[in-house]
Amino acid sequence: MLYIFLGCIFVLMLFALYMLKLANENRVVEHDLQFEEFPNSFGTVQIYFISDIHRRIVNSKMIRSVKADFVIVGGDLAEKNVPFERIKENIKKLKTIGPVYFVWGNNDYELDYHELDATLLDLGVKILDNTAVVFESGNGDKLSLLGVDYVGSSRDRLDLALLDSAESSFKILVSHCPRIIRKIETKHRISLVLAGHTHGGQVRFLGFGPYKLGGLQSYATTKMLTSNGYGTSLLPLRLGARAETHLITISSSDPEK
Numbered sequence: 001m002l003y004i005f006l007g008c009i010f011v012l013m014l015f016a017l018y019m020l021k022l023a024n025e026n027r028v029v030e031h032d033l034q035f036e037e038f039p040n041s042f043g044t045v046q047i048y049f050i051s052d053i054h055r056r057i058v059n060s061k062m063i064r065s066v067k068a069d070f071v072i073v074g075g076d077l078a079e080k081n082v083p084f085e086r087i088k089e090n091i092k093k094l095k096t097i098g099p100v101y102f103v104w105g106n107n108d109y110e111l112d113y114h115e116l117d118a119t120l121l122d123l124g125v126k127i128l129d130n131t132a133v134v135f136e137s138g139n140g141d142k143l144s145l146l147g148v149d150y151v152g153s154s155r156d157r158l159d160l161a162l163l164d165s166a167e168s169s170f171k172i173l174v175s176h177c178p179r180i181i182r183k184i185e186t187k188h189r190i191s192l193v194l195a196g197h198t199h200g201g202q203v204r205f206l207g208f209g210p211y212k213l214g215g216l217q218s219y220a221t222t223k224m225l226t227s228n229g230y231g232t233s234l235l236p237l238r239l240g241a242r243a244e245t246h247l248i249t250i251s252s253s254d255p256e257k
Contacts, residue, residue, distance in 0.1 A: 019203070019237040026062040027244045031216065033223065034253035035191050038170050039141035045069055048097050049246040051176070051196025052076040052229030054107065055236070058090045063097060066247060070098045073125075074196040074227065075105025075150065075176025082111065084119060091123050100125045101133070103147040104155070105176035105197065107233075128174060130157040132165035142169035146190070151177040158183050178226045186221050192250070193224040200228030204240030213241055 028048075048066050050058075051074030071094045078087050094100050102125050108116060120127055128147020135143040144165035149155035158173075158180065165171060171190045173180065178195035201209020214228040225248070228241045 016237065019239050022238040022242055023232050023236050024056075025243045026059040027242060028062060028066060029244050029246050031225065031246060031248045033192065033216075033248060033250050035170070035223075035250065036252070036254045037189075037191060038250060038252040039137060039139070039143075040252045040254075041137035041139035041141045042135075042143060042170075044249055044251045045143065047072055047172075047194075047246075047248040047250070048094075049074060049194050049225070049227065049248055050094070050230050051194075051227045052105070052199060052231050052233075053090060054079050054229075054231030054233060055082055056231040057086060058093045058230075060093060062245070063093045066097050068097050068247060071095075071100045072145075072174055072194060073100060073102040074174055074194055075103050076107040076196065076229070076231070077102065077105070078111055078116070079107035079233075080110035084111075084115065087116070087119065088123065091120070091125060095124070101128055101145060101147065101174070102126070103128050103174045103176055104149050106150050106152055109150070109153075128161070130155075130160040130164075132161050134166045134169060142166040144169040144171045145174070146171060147174040148180060151175060151179050156180065156183075158188075162188060178224060181219060181222070181224055184219075184222055190222050193222060194227075194248075195224060196227045196229050198226060198229075199233060199238075200226075200241030202228075202232060202238055202241055207240065209241065214244070 046068040048068040048071045132146040146161040172192045174194045177197045198211035200214040201211045214226045
């Protein structure tokens with residue numbers, strides 16, 4: 001009986017180590033997305049998207065493997081008791097790829113968010129707080145990158161972000177919480193939404209978890225990529241929802257446009 005008990009303990013320990021390994025993977029998942037409305041004058045645009053870092057230290061080797069035009073941090077950059085020095089080091093690593101844009105997640109408010117706000121601004125991070133930035137090609141075509149505050153606390157103001165964008169532009173919306181999709185209307189002409197928050201359920205048994213597995217979904221006129229996230233919440237364990245970051249390449253599906 002003792003041997004059976006010890007055997008069960010050993011198996012459980014191995015299983016926990018496996019879940020810990022999954023939680024600390026450094027994956028870059030590549031997505032090649034084409035849109036008819038994307039202006040050819042931009043050629044291709046590459047975005048590195050990382051969400052839900054929480055307590056993790058961003059892996060330097062993973063970052064060195066990435067080439068992109070800019071970086072988007074999709075919220076939950078940190079959480080309660082994460083040292084600000086760790087946050088700074090993570091941002092500095094991400095900035096070696098390109099300019100960094102950030103939206104607030106629910107766990108970011110567990111810190112002194114005024115200090116976090118000041119830290120990000122000091123590091124040159126652009127905070128998309130119900131605002132937008134507009135990029136213009138040499139031909140005058142425009143791309144708007146919009147960001148909203150955390151949906152779950154009713155801080156989000158999609159209307160303000162849309163006002164800050166260019167009306168006749170290709171629009172990408174970043175929201176920590178994927179529930180923003182319920183507020184998007186066809187008239188908003190938002191082509192792509194990037195979100196995180198759910199961790200893909202983080203721990204899934206037999207394919208079931210508290211949230212859907214991350215991935216790409218298509219709606220009426222919008223595609224939404226929800227990430228499983230890079231870090232974890234509560235316990236540093238994963239099962240059936242691997243840690244991930246994303247390299248997104250956007251181009252036009254209409255070569256004549």
